[in-house]
Amino acid sequence: MSYEREKQVAIDAAIAAAKLCQEVRREIPVAMEKIDKSPVTVADYGSQALICKALNAAFPEDAIVGEEDATDLRSNAEQLQKVTHHVQSLVPDATPEQVADWIDCGNGDVGGRFWTLDPIDGTKGFLRQDQYAVAIALIEDNEVKVGVMACPALKLESGEEGALFVAVRGEGATMQAISGGTVRSLQVVAADDVENMRFVESVEASHGDQSRQNAVAKAVGFTAESRRMDSQAKYGIVASGQAALYMRLPSPKTPDYRENIWDHAAGAIVVEEAGGRVTDMHGNSLPFGMGKKMVNNQGIVVSNGTIHDTVLKALQDS
Ligand SMILES: Nc1ncnc2c1ncn2[C@@H]1O[C@H](COP(=O)(O)OS(=O)(=O)O)[C@@H](OP(=O)(O)O)[C@H]1O
Numbered sequence: 001m002s003y004e005r006e007k008q009v010a011i012d013a014a015i016a017a018a019k020l021c022q023e024v025r026r027e028i029p030v031a032m033e034k035i036d037k038s039p040v041t042v043a044d045y046g047s048q049a050l051i052c053k054a055l056n057a058a059f060p061e062d063a064i065v066g067e068e069d070a071t072d073l074r075s076n077a078e079q080l081q082k083v084t085h086h087v088q089s090l091v092p093d094a095t096p097e098q099v100a101d102w103i104d105c106g107n108g109d110v111g112g113r114f115w116t117l118d119p120i121d122g123t124k125g126f127l128r129q130d131q132y133a134v135a136i137a138l139i140e141d142n143e144v145k146v147g148v149m150a151c152p153a154l155k156l157e158s159g160e161e162g163a164l165f166v167a168v169r170g171e172g173a174t175m176q177a178i179s180g181g182t183v184r185s186l187q188v189v190a191a192d193d194v195e196n197m198r199f200v201e202s203v204e205a206s207h208g209d210q211s212r213q214n215a216v217a218k219a220v221g222f223t224a225e226s227r228r229m230d231s232q233a234k235y236g237i238v239a240s241g242q243a244a245l246y247m248r249l250p251s252p253k254t255p256d257y258r259e260n261i262w263d264h265a266a267g268a269i270v271v272e273e274a275g276g277r278v279t280d281m282h283g284n285s286l287p288f289g290m291g292k293k294m295v296n297n298q299g300i301v302v303s304n305g306t307i308h309d310t311v312l313k314a315l316q317d318s
């Protein structure tokens with residue numbers, strides 16, 4: 001089946017959301033705290049509102065599973081007003097009530113055909129003025145079919161800032177500037193490309209196990225220092241051949257943490273369609289349609305494919 005319309009709606013939504021996020025970031029955003037103590041900003045809420053509104057209008061039958069919900073916002077009129085103000089830059093007649101309702105369109109359930117979205121992946125990076133991503137994915141029959149990822153702060157080869165990654169199952173992966181222009185098809189690092197045999201990992205030490213990640217990379221034969229980067233932009237770096245590996249191993253401080261589908265779905269299809277491979281740390285494929293959290297999987301290994309089994313073996317031995 002063709003996903004042309006799904007792809008275009010997701011691209012337009014991601015670009016609109018990226019604009020809102022950049023606008024908020026120019027004003028030095030402040031973080032609010034969620035129940036789990038993680039940060040959320042008016043941009044996370046505004047981005048989710050815009051994306052849910054667009055997906056729901058185009059595909060009213062599809063459920064949407066988003067990271068945020070509007071419960072806290074509904075009891076904080078001042079914050080809701082701020083979010084609405086930013087949404088109005090793109091939807092001039094939006095009301096606070098509508099904005100909260102759009103955000104809550106993302107409270108859908110997984111199963112069958114549904115969308116998952118992370119309005120800002122790497123909120124800590126967003127707050128630090130580093131990398132972040134707006135990530136949207138369509139899932140059907142447990143598999144990601146379409147993935148769109150806007151990385152507003154990622155530099156392209158041309159020096160321009162703002163990259164858009166797009167993948168459709170069976171049709172390959174592409175990258176272009178968010179502002180438009182040439183669409184380049186993506187290919188992971190070739191087996192003999194020694195220069196790009198480096199790996200990427202998270203900035204936040206608490207989101208992984210950096211000492212084990214570095215030990216495994218060394219065992220596999222990587223000699224270069226890792227590149228540390230926030231958000232699913234790391235998948236874009238692997239898909240575009242700027243690194244051969246992204247490792248995310250469970251942090252010893254949070255061994256019970258399980259990954260959310262919206263933190264990986266869009267990035268995973270972009271890498272797979274660029275010729276790479278994505279599994280958990282035991283080599284199992286990621287079940288994107290079973291639940292919001294992938295409860296039976298731990299650790300994420302993303303590679304150019306050729307080195308994948310070697311990495312899994314080194315991990316087992318580590
Ligand atoms: N303990 C732990 N282990 C693993 N992952 C965690 C953990 N805590 C949070 N998160 C999730 O990490 C998401 C951001 O991942 P990043 O790779 O961007 O991390 S980092 O910002 O570079 O540190 C971040 O996504 P956002 O909340 O969308 O930013 C979280 O879902």
Ligand SMILES: [Mg+2]
Nearest residue numbers: 038039067123
């Ligand atoms: Mg978050």
Ligand SMILES: [Mg+2]
Nearest residue numbers: 118121122263
């Ligand atoms: Mg995230």
Ligand SMILES: [Mg+2]
Nearest residue numbers: 067118120121
């Ligand atoms: Mg997020």
